[in-house]
Amino acid sequence: MLWRSADGFSIYRERFSLTHKQYDIAVIGGGTAGLMAAEFGAQFGAKVALVEAQRLGGECLWTGCVPSKALLAAAKAAHTTREAARFGVHVGDVTIDFAAVMHYVHHSMDTIYHQDSRAIWESQSIDVHQARAQFTDAHTLSLDNGDTLRAKYIVIATGSRPQIPEALQDIPYLTSETLFDLTELPRRLAIIGGGPIGTEMAQAFTRLGAQVTVIEQQARLLPSEDADAAAMIAECLEREGVTFRFNTSVEQATETDGVVTLHLQNGDVVESDAVLIAIGKRPNIDKLNLAAAGVDVRDGRLVVNDKLRTSQAHIYAAGDVTDGLQFTHYAGWQAYQVIRNMLFPLSAKGVMETVPHTTFTDPEIAQAGLTEAQARAKYGDKVQVTHLSMSHTDRAVIEGTTDGFMKIIHKGNGKLVGATIVGANAGEMINEWAGVIEKNGWVWHVITKMHVYPTFGAANVMLGMMQFRKQFADGIIGAVVRRIARFAL
Numbered sequence: 001m002l003w004r005s006a007d008g009f010s011i012y013r014e015r016f017s018l019t020h021k022q023y024d025i026a027v028i029g030g031g032t033a034g035l036m037a038a039e040f041g042a043q044f045g046a047k048v049a050l051v052e053a054q055r056l057g058g059e060c061l062w063t064g065c066v067p068s069k070a071l072l073a074a075a076k077a078a079h080t081t082r083e084a085a086r087f088g089v090h091v092g093d094v095t096i097d098f099a100a101v102m103h104y105v106h107h108s109m110d111t112i113y114h115q116d117s118r119a120i121w122e123s124q125s126i127d128v129h130q131a132r133a134q135f136t137d138a139h140t141l142s143l144d145n146g147d148t149l150r151a152k153y154i155v156i157a158t159g160s161r162p163q164i165p166e167a168l169q170d171i172p173y174l175t176s177e178t179l180f181d182l183t184e185l186p187r188r189l190a191i192i193g194g195g196p197i198g199t200e201m202a203q204a205f206t207r208l209g210a211q212v213t214v215i216e217q218q219a220r221l222l223p224s225e226d227a228d229a230a231a232m233i234a235e236c237l238e239r240e241g242v243t244f245r246f247n248t249s250v251e252q253a254t255e256t257d258g259v260v261t262l263h264l265q266n267g268d269v270v271e272s273d274a275v276l277i278a279i280g281k282r283p284n285i286d287k288l289n290l291a292a293a294g295v296d297v298r299d300g301r302l303v304v305n306d307k308l309r310t311s312q313a314h315i316y317a318a319g320d321v322t323d324g325l326q327f328t329h330y331a332g333w334q335a336y337q338v339i340r341n342m343l344f345p346l347s348a349k350g351v352m353e354t355v356p357h358t359t360f361t362d363p364e365i366a367q368a369g370l371t372e373a374q375a376r377a378k379y380g381d382k383v384q385v386t387h388l389s390m391s392h393t394d395r396a397v398i399e400g401t402t403d404g405f406m407k408i409i410h411k412g413n414g415k416l417v418g419a420t421i422v423g424a425n426a427g428e429m430i431n432e433w434a435g436v437i438e439k440n441g442w443v444w445h446v447i448t449k450m451h452v453y454p455t456f457g458a459a460n461v462m463l464g465m466m467q468f469r470k471q472f473a474d475g476i477i478g479a480v481v482r483r484i485a486r487f488a489l
Contacts, residue, residue, distance in 0.1 A: 021127075023049040025342070026141055026151035028133050028288070031058020032328045033319025034157035035116065036335035038126045044343055049149050050121060051141065053132040057116040059159050059176075059320070060328045061109060067180040068200055070108040072360055074101045075207035079240075079362070086400065096209050098185040105180055135293035138312055153314050153342050156295075156302065157335070158288065160281035160320035168192065171255045174276045186210055186274035190262055192250060193278035194221045196359045199233065201276060202242050203361050212242050213270050215262070217249040222359065226371040226420045228405070233361050233422070236403060245270065283321045307341050308334060308350035316342060318350070330355045354418075356434035358427035363390075363404045366430035369418035369437040375409045382411050386443075386467040390423045393459040399424060406463050408433065414442040414471050425456045432460050443467045 025041040027034045030052030038050040055062055081094050114120075118128050131143035141149045162175035174182070176197055189205050191198045194216030206212045214221070221237075221244065222230040234244065248266040253275075255261070262270040283301055296303040296311035301323045308316050316338040319331035330352070337350035356368040369375075375383045390396040390404035404423030410416050419433035436445045447464035451457050472478035 020140070020148050020150045021049065023047050023127070023149060023151040025049070025153045025155065025339075026051065026133075026149050027155040027157060028141070029058070029155075029157035029159055029284075029319070029321070030054075030056040030128075031157060031159045031319060031331070032060050033159075033321075033331040033335045034058070034155065035121065036332045037155045037157060037318055037338055038121065039124060040336050040339040041343075042124050042126050044339065046343070047127075048125075049127045049129060049151065051129045051131060051133045051143065051149070053130075053144075055113075056118060056121065056128070057113055061112060061116060063177045063180065065328055066109050066112055067105045068176075068197070068204075069360055070105040071101070071180070071204045072200060072362075074104055075204040076362055079207045096185065098208065099183055101208065102180065102183060132287065134287060134289040135295075136289070138293045138315070153316070154293075155335075155338055155342075156285070156288070156310070156315065156317040156321055157319050157331075158284040158321050160283050160323075160326065162277060163280050163282050164277055165192070165250065165279065167250045168253050168275065168277060171253045171260055171275065174274055176278065179276060182274075186272070188272040189213075189274050189276060190215065190260070190270050190272035191276045191278060193280070194218070194244070194246075195224070195278060195280070196222065198276070198278040199237070200360055201278070203237055203240065206237070206241050213245060213272065214242060215245045215248065215250065215264065215270065217247070219247050221246075222365070225359065225365055225367060227373065228407075229365045229367075229420055229422045232404065233359075233363070233365060236361070236363065281320065281326065283323050285321060306349050306351045307347045308338050309341070314342075322351075324351060325355045325357075327355055327357050356430055356437075358430065360427065363401065363423045364421075364426035366421045366426035367419070368430050368434035369416070370409060371418060371420060372407065372409050375417050379411065379417070383409060383417070384412055384467075385409055386463060386470070388459065388463045388466060390459075393423075393456070393462065395454045395456045395458065396423060398454060406459060408443060408463060408467060410443055410467060412471070414444060414467060416441060416443055416445075423456070429456055429460060432457065 024046035026049045027038045028051050030050055038048050041048045078094050081091055084091055121128055129143055131145040133141040133143050136142045139150050185208055189210045189212045191202050191214045194214050198214055199222055202212045202214050220230055221234040245268060248264045250262050251265045252263040260272050260275050290297055294312055295315055302310060302317050304310055304317050304322055308318055310317055318334040318338045320326045334350050337348055341347040354369055358364055358366040372385055385407050387407045391402040396402050401424035406421045409418035416436050421429050432446055443464045447461050447468055451461050
């Protein structure tokens with residue numbers, strides 16, 4: 001079979017068949033992006049190799065989405081039980097069996113893993129190699145199990161790893177990679193970083209009984225989220241007992257007899273029994289020997305274009321390794337775009353300016369499109385905001401979950417550019433607004449659909465109707481329609 005490489009040099013696969021395993025696509029990394037790229041490639045008829053050094057499933061399954069949300073679920077059960085008296089339900093003191101909590105977390109991971117097991121992927125005609133890969137040239141991968149793979153196309157989907165500040169490198173610390181191996185609840189937990197991971201884990205560990213201090217170098221919690229939403233979550237967490245230290249960072253850290261002492265730049269001192277570092281992540285590319293493949297790297301990061309191609313036209317990247325927005329659903333979407341751009345003409349963009357996402361605190365924060373601040377920076381006075389408190393939504397009142405609000409960011413004509421929801425089930429509710437934004441739609445696209453009552457989703461209609469009534473009342477169309485209606489009265 002003739003195989004034409006990206007530079008136009010033609011070779012025969014048979015020439016290498018004695019010493020190399022030949023593939024159309026080789027995927028490095030078995031997390032969400034890698035698994036989806038391998039699956040899509042195989043579905044389109046490609047011969048695919050999937051190489052993973054550790055466990056299939058990647059960060060989301062083993063150290064990210066799944067264990068963190070399982071821990072949050074256990075913590076919410078404890079909190080709900082403590083709060084049951086407000087519903088007239090009286091229970092005794094709540095006790096936490098932390099070992100049992102972590103058993104639940106690991107059971108959740110193991111259960112979901114059965115959907116990502118090696119046998120599942122091999123049943124789809126994907127060759128799975130449990131090994132570490134590095135490039136020996138632009139088309140060849142050497143595996144540490146002795147195998148050598150050659151592929152026409154290669155996808156780098158090796159994910160990312162936590163960044164560790166220099167001031168904390170000489171003390172015992174936890175990251176998302178080790179947090180879920182805890183067997184005992186720390187009495188005092190210091191969390192470095194007030195982003196989504198730090199915020200979620202602050203609430204989880206507080207509800208499970210730890211004394212939690214969050215240290216964030218910026219002026220507020222969740223700096224990348226809507227300011228009003230972040231402020232509400234900070235207020236909720238403070239009520240539950242979380243302590244915050246903003247506008248500062250760790251200058252020095254020491255450990256004595258199991259107690260870690262953190263000296264902050266503002267002069268404060270925080271003592272803790274465990275430290276969780278959650279300040280961000282960096283791409284996993286150090287051990288790939290990218291220089292041998294001629295793949296450009298800048299400041300420790302892959303150079304990729306908006307089609308997710310590297311400097312080598314046949315080598316692509318997807319997911320967290322691209323150092324873009326880090327969400328599981330985004331990684332999966334990028335994987336599809338990579339295979340599409342690889343195999344079909346008319347390449348499509350693989351990079352988005354914004355991605356719908358949720359921080360799974362209680363209440364949740366969900367965002368689609370632009371935040372209010374981003375929209376005002378981009379569109380100026382053309383931006384309008386319609387706001388609805390959760391205390392005015394029937395299902396939230398019924399459930400006793402009235403902390404929160406909804407707001408849609410739109411232009412005067414109802415063109416939707418963003419939506420922010422703080423509340424119970426916000427992550428489910430945001431999907432409707434995200435779909436409208438993705439299609440460059442208007443608010444009325446939501447309100448013209450019938451919604452079941454009483455659901456949280458019905459609040460989307462309430463909010464949309466508020467915008468539509470204002471637009472209708474103030475606009476020319478509204479004036480014309482009212483004039484016509486008067487003839488029927």
